[in-house]
Amino acid sequence: MIEMQDVSKSFGDQIAVDQLNLNVSKGEIFGFLGPNGAGKTTSIRMLTGIIPPSKGVIKIQGVDIQKDPIHCKRMMGYIPDRPYVYEKLKGWEFVEFSMLLYENLNEESIRLANEYFELFQMEFARDRLIEDYSHGMKQKLVILASLLHQPQLLVIDEPMVGLDPRGAKTLKELFFKLREEGRTIFLSTHTMSVAQEVCDRIAIINGGSILATGTMEELRNKGHQDDSLEALFLKITEEERQESELAQAQQEQTGS
């Protein structure tokens, strides 16, 4: 479903993502983990076509997003880490706007929207201005609006931020349901328990590069004996930090 080949992104001298290679299969929930500033959001912004990569190719179901962005975006639903929306629209108006943008304002989408409003317990807020919504409500609105065109690929940046426990549970269940329907979910998160619980495979990114990829089992088998993902994550990122510090010290020594 997703192929990222040697994808790099630089902002001036700063390399945010360095030769990223990833393959995500159809019907998979793929977790993208990394500390702050690791390059997760930049990768997601390239994947969703918001910014172009400096180098490399990104394909969605075999289609290069740089060559046919419209086709790729039609297959995708995106939920950003911060639910910025048009504050002066009402909830339902925003949903309708999203449907029109994806050219799918039809009875099926309206039925689906009503279903999701109910699922996320948001019916009471349908006709309220979004500026009156709480952070969690905005997040739910963005989630449900991104699902209405029934995307084959759902890209989510920090899905649980701002959600109440019930909302988080509903969303996790929704992920499983979507996977059963054969849809792919690419999610970036800091919440280790979420990644461990819902993801089929996980990639750990730091300093713009992938440090490890695999299922939980595969990660454990790669010499990391601890059970929890949190411990694995800390170990992998710490090892990488020590290696890069050592390399830098050696470089400085050679230079002097």
Place this chain on the structure above:
Amino acid sequence: MSHLSWILYRIRVRGLLNSRSMKSQMQLIIFLFFSVLVLASLYAGTSLLLNKLDTLNSAERYSTVLNFASKWISVGDLIKERLLAMVLLAIFFMLLFSNLVSAIGHIYLSKDTELLLSRPIPVFQIFKARFLEATLSSGWMSILFFIPVLMAYAINYQVNALELIPFFFCLIPFLAIPGCIGVCSALLIARFFPIQQTRKIFQFLSVLFVTMVVILIRAMQPEKLFSIRNFEEIQSFIENLRVPFFGYFPSTWLAEIITGLLTQNLSVTLAPAGKLFAAALVLTGISYALGKLYFYKTWATSKEISSSPVLIHPSTKLHKKFRFLPVQIQAIYAKDLLLFTRNPELWSQIFLIFAMVGLYLYNIHLLHLDKVSLYSHSIARFIAYMNTAFVGFITTSIAMRFLFPSISLEGNAFWILKTAPFPIQRLILYKFWFYLPWILVIGNLMTLLANWILAVPWPLYVINGVNISVICITNCMLAICFGTLYPQYRAENINKIFMSFGGTFFMVASLAFMFLFMMTQAYPGTLYYRATVRNLDPKSWQIALASASVLAGFILFFVSNYFPYKSACHALQTREEGRI
């Protein structure tokens, strides 16, 4: 100033210095250049006016009734003083209203107030910091624009800059008075009404107020100050000038202080300075008392009350009104229209546009060309030609207020459009076509009415119509393109968007285009005038030159639209800064 207050102010100053509104040194230089240009123009204009008024003081040069009057009074000096009082009155009113809006914003809507309240800082310190911020942020620009006017006065009166130092001390109470009124009003209003709604209402009222002031000043016909023959009795004119002008206003007190300093008559400055400082002290005391009583209480209430009701509720399913357009355009137009109607900050600007249009036509109506001379018809044609440029200027300011901010207003929600399945560069054209018809109608209507008032022959209707259409189209394209190239996604209000570097740059580009385009039309216009009025048939080389000139105009039109459009499309596709 206490240590805590100092910390609070330092945070704000540091924030301002760290702001990324100036992206490069080059932008800063250009911005400073234009700021200095505006200030220099203000200085030059005021100097010119004051020098003209000086001529009224030399009695021997006039053979009118003024001669008699000037023997016992310097009419020019009186008018200068009256003008100073008028300028300061206008500044005072501007300060009053900007303080009201700014006080509501700073006291109740500052994003960091919540954080500060959770820290061990006395609530009253936070109130005082907000009070000062509101007063300074409202006042600095008005004062900056007054400085060149003051300099022109000082030089005209041959006064040393050092002798004006007391004026700068008097500025403190002059700024503090509207600041206190703004803060007190904000506190009292918030005591009784939900603050979110109040802010919207005040945004609307402030624009309406500015519109009314503009109309009022125009209706007073200040040009009559310079056409003394309009007064049947010279004495009544002088008496009129001597009557105190809004005597109980702080602006009048400051005007009296400045006049005293300029005429080096310090004794007359004492009373108004006393009034100014006393008023400021009393009002500061009242503000502090109200702040202690209401600041925290009203701030907490403002967080509890929902802002649900909006001023205008257009019907839903708005997109169906655009059903003849492709679906995605329907979505964007319906969304833009809803956001526009629900934001008083945006739609209240329409009042200013109406005022501008109305005043412009009123001014043309007042020209009385029939009383000017035998050459009235040629003057009318010249004015009709120049009118296109003036109307163009008005359409520039309309484009500046509506089109230029339209991309920035997508704000942090821009990711929605960027991830939607349509070529994002088309957004420029969608927005362009959304606004162009309105601006074309306004531009053509104003030109049409002006041509009708000036009674020009019908070919000029056509020529001026084509010219204004070209200008309107280019203004719209430049506005949307410059707004895309220099977006302000995080601007807190619309004023910050069009007062940005990009806004200034757009104005300059638009004016440059209009100047060059009108230049290309000048020669063909002259030939037409000679042929129709003086019956001078143009020679073939003159016709060729005129045709080349018209062609150059249309090449300029193409270049001014095409290249900015391409750059804006590129910027929209590849923009990487910020979290959009």
